[in-house]
Amino acid sequence: MKKINTLSVDLGDRSYPIFIGEGLLASSELLAPHIHGDQLFIVTNEVIAPLYLDHLVKKLSLRHTVETLILPDGEIYKNLEVLNTLFDALLSKKFNRSSTLIALGGGVVGDMTGFAAACYLRGVNFIQIPTSLLAQVDSSVGGKTAVNHNLGKNMIGAFYQPECVMVDISLLETLPDREFRAGLAEVIKYGLIADVEFFCWIEKNIEQLLVRDSNALCTAIEKSCSNKAKIVSRDECENDIRAILNLGHTFGHAIETFFSYKSWLHGEAISVGMTMAAKLSSELGLIELADYVRIKELLARCDLPVSKPDEMTAETFLELMSVDKKVIDGNLRLVLLESIGKALVTSNIERDILIKVLQ
Amino acid sequence: MKKINTLSVDLGDRSYPIFIGEGLLASSELLAPHIHGDQLFIVTNEVIAPLYLDHLVKKLSLRHTVETLILPDGEIYKNLEVLNTLFDALLSKKFNRSSTLIALGGGVVGDMTGFAAACYLRGVNFIQIPTSLLAQVDSSVGGKTAVNHNLGKNMIGAFYQPECVMVDISLLETLPDREFRAGLAEVIKYGLIADVEFFCWIEKNIEQLLVRDSNALCTAIEKSCSNKAKIVSRDECENDIRAILNLGHTFGHAIETFFSYKSWLHGEAISVGMTMAAKLSSELGLIELADYVRIKELLARCDLPVSKPDEMTAETFLELMSVDKKVIDGNLRLVLLESIGKALVTSNIERDILIKVLQ
Numbered sequence: 001m002k003k004i005n006t007l008s009v010d011l012g013d014r015s016y017p018i019f020i021g022e023g024l025l026a027s028s029e030l031l032a033p034h035i036h037g038d039q040l041f042i043v044t045n046e047v048i049a050p051l052y053l054d055h056l057v058k059k060l061s062l063r064h065t066v067e068t069l070i071l072p073d074g075e076i077y078k079n080l081e082v083l084n085t086l087f088d089a090l091l092s093k094k095f096n097r098s099s100t101l102i103a104l105g106g107g108v109v110g111d112m113t114g115f116a117a118a119c120y121l122r123g124v125n126f127i128q129i130p131t132s133l134l135a136q137v138d139s140s141v142g143g144k145t146a147v148n149h150n151l152g153k154n155m156i157g158a159f160y161q162p163e164c165v166m167v168d169i170s171l172l173e174t175l176p177d178r179e180f181r182a183g184l185a186e187v188i189k190y191g192l193i194a195d196v197e198f199f200c201w202i203e204k205n206i207e208q209l210l211v212r213d214s215n216a217l218c219t220a221i222e223k224s225c226s227n228k229a230k231i232v233s234r235d236e237c238e239n240d241i242r243a244i245l246n247l248g249h250t251f252g253h254a255i256e257t258f259f260s261y262k263s264w265l266h267g268e269a270i271s272v273g274m275t276m277a278a279k280l281s282s283e284l285g286l287i288e289l290a291d292y293v294r295i296k297e298l299l300a301r302c303d304l305p306v307s308k309p310d311e312m313t314a315e316t317f318l319e320l321m322s323v324d325k326k327v328i329d330g331n332l333r334l335v336l337l338e339s340i341g342k343a344l345v346t347s348n349i350e351r352d353i354l355i356k357v358l359q
Numbered sequence: 360m361k362k363i364n365t366l367s368v369d370l371g372d373r374s375y376p377i378f379i380g381e382g383l384l385a386s387s388e389l390l391a392p393h394i395h396g397d398q399l400f401i402v403t404n405e406v407i408a409p410l411y412l413d414h415l416v417k418k419l420s421l422r423h424t425v426e427t428l429i430l431p432d433g434e435i436y437k438n439l440e441v442l443n444t445l446f447d448a449l450l451s452k453k454f455n456r457s458s459t460l461i462a463l464g465g466g467v468v469g470d471m472t473g474f475a476a477a478c479y480l481r482g483v484n485f486i487q488i489p490t491s492l493l494a495q496v497d498s499s500v501g502g503k504t505a506v507n508h509n510l511g512k513n514m515i516g517a518f519y520q521p522e523c524v525m526v527d528i529s530l531l532e533t534l535p536d537r538e539f540r541a542g543l544a545e546v547i548k549y550g551l552i553a554d555v556e557f558f559c560w561i562e563k564n565i566e567q568l569l570v571r572d573s574n575a576l577c578t579a580i581e582k583s584c585s586n587k588a589k590i591v592s593r594d595e596c597e598n599d600i601r602a603i604l605n606l607g608h609t610f611g612h613a614i615e616t617f618f619s620y621k622s623w624l625h626g627e628a629i630s631v632g633m634t635m636a637a638k639l640s641s642e643l644g645l646i647e648l649a650d651y652v653r654i655k656e657l658l659a660r661c662d663l664p665v666s667k668p669d670e671m672t673a674e675t676f677l678e679l680m681s682v683d684k685k686v687i688d689g690n691l692r693l694v695l696l697e698s699i700g701k702a703l704v705t706s707n708i709e710r711d712i713l714i715k716v717l718q
Contacts, residue, residue: 080443091510094682119478121684122505122516123596146481151450157481158517237482323453325480 004030005218007226009141010233014161018141018225022214024168025052025129028059034163036125037098040064041090043113044104045073048131051174056104056129067093071109075261078108078148080156086116100125100163106132106179107139107266111157114145118160128165132175133183134267136167137190137224142232142245148261152323153253159237167225169217182267184209184302185248187220189274190227192295193244196341198223203294206301244343247335248273254320258312271304280349280357281337291340314358363389364577366585368500369592373520377500377584381573383527384411384488387418393522395484396457399423400449402472403463404432407490410533415463415488426452430468434620437467437507439515445475459484459522465491465538466498466625470516473504477519487524491534492542493626495526496549496583501591501604507620511682512612518596526584528576541626543568543661544607546579548633549586551654552603555700557582562653565660603702606694607632613679617671630663639708639716640696650699673717 004021019030040060044053049070060066069089071077090099101124103113110128117126130140146157172180187209191199201219202209208216228245235242252273255264275296282292296306308317321332331347338344363380378389399419403412408429419425428448430436449458460483462472469487476485489499505516531539546568550558560578561568567575587604594601611632614623634655641651655665667676680691690706697703 080439084439087508087515088510091508091514091682097684119515119517121514122503122518144481149446149450151447155450155480156446156478158478159481323450325456 005222007222007229009161009229011161011236014143014236016162016164018165018167018229020167020169020218020222020225022168022170022218024166025056025171026059028056030166031060031127031164032063034125034127035064035100037096037100038065039095039099040066040102041093041095041099042066042068042102042104043071043086043109043116044068045071045106045109047073048105048109052104052131052171056102067095071105071112073108075108075148075256075266078112078261080147080149083112083116083147086112087120090116090120095120095124097121097124100127102127102129103140104129104131106130106135110135110140111145111154112147114143114160114162115147115157118145118158123160125163126160128162130165130167131171133172133180133221134186136169136172137183137221138186138228140165140167141225141228143236150260151257152320153256153261155323155325167221169214169221172212172217179265179267180212181210181302181304182265182271185267185271185274185299185304187224188298188302189245189247189270190224192274192278192337192340193247193335193343194227194231194341195223196339198227199340203298206298210302243333243345244335247337247343248275248277250321250324250332250334251276251317253324254317255309255312257320258309258316264309268305271299271302271306272308275299275306276308276357277334277336280334280354283353283357284336284349286336286338286344287340291337295340308358314355317358318355364581366581366588368520368588370520370595373502373595375521375523377524377526377588379526379528379577379581379584381527381529381577383525384415384530385418387415389525390419390486390523391422393484393486394423394459396455396459397424398454398458399425399461400452400454400458401425401427401461401463402430402445402468402475403427404430404465404468406432407464407468411463411490411530415461426454430464430471432467434467434507434615434625437471437620439506439508442471442475442506445471446479449475449479454479454483456480456483459486461486461488462499463488463490465489465494469494469499470504470513471506473502473519473521474506474516477504477517482519484522485519487521489524489526490530492531492539492580493545495528495531496542496580497545497587499524499526500584500587502595509619510616511679512615512620514682514684526580528573528580531571531576538624538626539571540569540661540663541624541630544626544630544633544658544663546583547657547661548604548606548629549583551633551637551696551699552606552694552702553586553590553700554582555698557586558699562657565657569661602692602704603694606696606702607634607636609680609683609691609693610635610676612683613676614668614671616679617668617675623668627664630658630661630665631667634658634665635667635716636693636695639693639713642712642716643695643708645695645697646699650696654699667717673714676717677714
């Protein structure tokens, strides 16, 4: 077996490991210590199932009773109605409290499986096997689970930590290019909010990343996960520092909600959102104009969108952003940059400057 | 103001007080330290609303923005679909992370409001103001929240603790007699599982309780809540001792599920369930036949049902009980009595004896 890098999310008795490496799906023994009962329920989607499901089921069936559920693919299915089909399946197959759910898929599968695990019989174990770059560097780590509501993204959910996260970089081989690039937006985010050296490294290595060079990918994923693990360990339930992980997300969620979770990928919306946050930071004199340009250029080199959809006005943004989870007592709070590698959360934003950026 | 008794549920940083007394609804200043943000959302039902809602809204509106939602009354409405109407209301009114939900009602309102609070924006504060005897002695304390699924009761939920519980005994004045008696089943439960002295006290004071003598009620509610608080403090998430709180519930949930949460009240089903558990304990030689008779007689004195519905066979029970949350790796676990005042959880039950009792 090739080298496996193990990171840790330190949360007391809810701590868990992140395994990162190539070909890990073949080494199901990594999962064994994290499966407690006999019953396993693997949730995946119609795109991932034909690629990897049989292989995983075969491995795990040697020791466990395995059932599977294949969801339709896409953010529009991340809702309470589809979540209920998970509960239907779990109950009709009589899954009990000691069973383990496994999320084999991208952010949508991970968020829904995690939330189902949080609620089913008031909580059962679950394991994340993320298959998209975005899920591997971001959504599978940290215990944020949720479904969308037609009035806002990720509005119904729970903080609920997995037993372990298994990041198999080999799974990215089958990831469509557009989704891969969308995942890079979150990779770039970690450089922006917490790690200037990593940001510079991405700038230097962007071509290798875009051709999915496995060494470059390994480094990018490890750096992203270790930055995320550090932040989550300090503030599990986003009372404080964890909010910086949402750089660009308040703007981005508004875009996703406006398009009803169709047409725009999460990473694409976040790319526009981060550009807006950088622009706003520059307008407020927090960062240099040159830094804003540098950020925008790196995102553009990934073929990610860096300007707002024509269909959306400043008013549309303000209306959709007003239900954001970071709003406290009517005050919109935004994550901004005070330098590349350092983020801050603020609610002191002059409306005129905000509207200027939104236009 | 009359005397207020304050109990505490000790759960580290999730500890909270239970206030018990008469006329507490008039003293909203008790709640003030437990409301953190500006926005309050009161959930109640169509029976309670005309009796108490205006009064509470008036008191709380002095200092807060108050919105209300009136749910239909009854266990059949405790489902994901109705839960979603809470989320609709919260989102359309732009309730934020620092808002507080208040459950003004019985077990159904409390369970749904608590679960909504657990999931809305991944968790907001909530307060319990239970209005039924059953909710005052049982469901409002301990943080179990849930909705039903058509394949089983309380299958989707969370352990999520309130900021405080306000038990106003005066609210019981308007409680219909059938519901009051159903609540007594849970009061008797505490005597059976943990407090033989309390059981004897109930036997002696049953007539005063049935006429709702306020001194007798105060004692019964305080004893019930303090027994529950002690057990919950030892085992918040039911990994162990907390399971004894489910005496009679595995049988009882089967009855409720069989009748689709119509026609039988929870306490009535639990009364039959506790009779069955006592009978089974006696058949297994754990308690004397005389103890079983004594338990059955006390329940019968409350006009509670003590024998199974004619429509249900032993097979129906076994099938419905097999999805119970206390099933672990295929083994049905039941709460039984080893004496009046002492319960145990066991999975070593001979099928023949179980079937005999179910017949």
